Amino acid sequence: SQTIHQWPATLVQPVGSPLSLECTVEGTSNPNLYWYRQAAGRGLQLLFYSVGIGQISSEVPQNLSASRPQDRQFILSSKKLLLSDSSFYLCAWSARKGVLAQYFGPGTRLLVL
Amino acid sequence: GENVEQHPSTLSVQEGDSAVIKCTYSDSASNYFPWYKQELGKRPQLIIDIRSNVGEKKDQRIAVTLNKTAKHFSLHITETQPEDSAVYFCAARWAKLVFGQGTRLTINP
Numbered sequence: 001s002q003t004i005h006q007w008p009a010t011l012v013q014p015v016g017s018p019l020s021l022e023c024t025v026e027g028t029s030n031p032n033l034y035w036y037r038q039a040a041g042r043g044l045q046l047l048f049y050s051v052g053i054g055q056i057s058s059e060v061p062q063n064l065s066a067s068r069p070q071d072r073q074f075i076l077s078s079k080k081l082l083l084s085d086s087s088f089y090l091c092a093w094s095a096r097k098g099v100l101a102q103y104f105g106p107g108t109r110l111l112v113l
Numbered sequence: 114g115e116n117v118e119q120h121p122s123t124l125s126v127q128e129g130d131s132a133v134i135k136c137t138y139s140d141s142a143s144n145y146f147p148w149y150k151q152e153l154g155k156r157p158q159l160i161i162d163i164r165s166n167v168g169e170k171k172d173q174r175i176a177v178t179l180n181k182t183a184k185h186f187s188l189h190i191t192e193t194q195p196e197d198s199a200v201y202f203c204a205a206r207w208a209k210l211v212f213g214q215g216t217r218l219t220i221n222p
Contacts, residue, residue: 032209034209042215043202043212043213043214043215044157044202044212046209049209090156090157094210100144100145100147100162100164100206101147101159101162102147102159102210103159104149104156104157104158105156106155106156107155107156
């Protein structure tokens with residue numbers, strides 16, 4: 001069966017520091033991968049999605065970037081964190097073909113101080 | 114553009130009663146409609162989904178109905194229990210999933 005991992009689970013970072021969040025998927029190949037952000041008590045904001053290695057689509061312009069160095073690895077980065085980057089970050093995957101369902105990882109809770 | 118509207122934003126029902134959450138979507142080209150349940154501090158979990166070639170789907174106490182002509186779909190929870198309290202998100206898929214704004218459901222004992 002398929003499993004999606006995210007780490008770290010929680011992170012406290014100072015303003016201006018860099019960020020790297022990692023997401024990996026097991027048990028499937030060629031997945032579509034997604035990064036979402038969710039502010040406290042709010043909805044799901046799609047940040048990036050990827051249909052293959054090195055293929056990244058950005059939904060919202062901001063100081064974040066994403067990379068997909070391997071088929072089942074998706075990384076969310078920032079060179080300089082802002083206070084407003086504090087949020088719950090969720091990775092998700094779906095199959096490239098066939099089953100349409102999308103599944104979320106456990107998330108990373110980021111607090112920027 | 115592709116858009117999903119979800120109502121109500123908050124819903125409070127007595128334990129044992131039914132709850133209904135409704136969503137409308139903008140473009141009839143969508144062919145897949147999932148529902149997610151998100152408990153406090155946890156990830157959204159897929160609880161039920163329906164494809165555009167089906168009008169209704171049921172799984173124990175939860176059911177989803179789809180009206181393609183009117184471009185709306187609904188989540189029905191019967192015999193509600195305290196553990197049903199959560200935020201529920203509907204979504205529609207075009208090239209990717211577009212989510213509704215969420216409904217905070219509270220079940221009062």
